[in-house]
Amino acid sequence: GENVEQHPSTLSVQEGDSAVIKCTYSDSASNYFPWYKQELGKGPQLIIDIRSNVGEKKDQRIAVTLNKTAKHFSLHITETQPEDSAVYFCAAQKNRDDKIIFGKGTRLHILP
């Protein structure tokens, strides 16, 4: 069935360093790959997304890459700051109104 695998489950990086989270998906019909940030006690918030016809997208310190052939996609956060500490979920979706399939999440700790 549809599945999204996410690694690592926990990641600690020094403030100012980069963080990379990797995901793979199983359903080749997936067309849209959002990344969500979840802070304690809150709902998932979209931070960046990428469509299947694009290989890379950047928004300030955050970038996503997609390898559709390998069914891999990654989140890169550069110059990490304390407020980046949160749980990050990758996800995959087929069509506009479809359900989102989430990865298991990565707990990112930014160390001072």
Added chain:
Amino acid sequence: EPEVTQTPSHQVTQMGQEVILRCVPISNHLYFYWYRQILGQKVEFLVSFYNNEISEKSEIFDDQFSVERPDGSNFTLKIRSTKLEDSAMYFCASGGTLSYEQYFGPGTRLTVT
């Protein structure tokens, strides 16, 4: 900025009781969803709703669950007879027609004792 709201923020109920979780989606959105997140686990899809009917439901969404959009603004999830394993955070989400993005509410923490 428009946002999805959910009430209550926390609901405690006894096993076997009925609960109704409420959501107010973003006003011009047409697609509505419920997801749940058991503590420490990933967010799981429950049901999607469009044009006053269920579009898709997961295996979790059995006969004990139902959804309704009673008045054009609220979107509710009812659990008829709660079980201990229904304890989780329940998120409502809504989506428009112009993008793939689903906007999530802050969630309702359901605790079944």
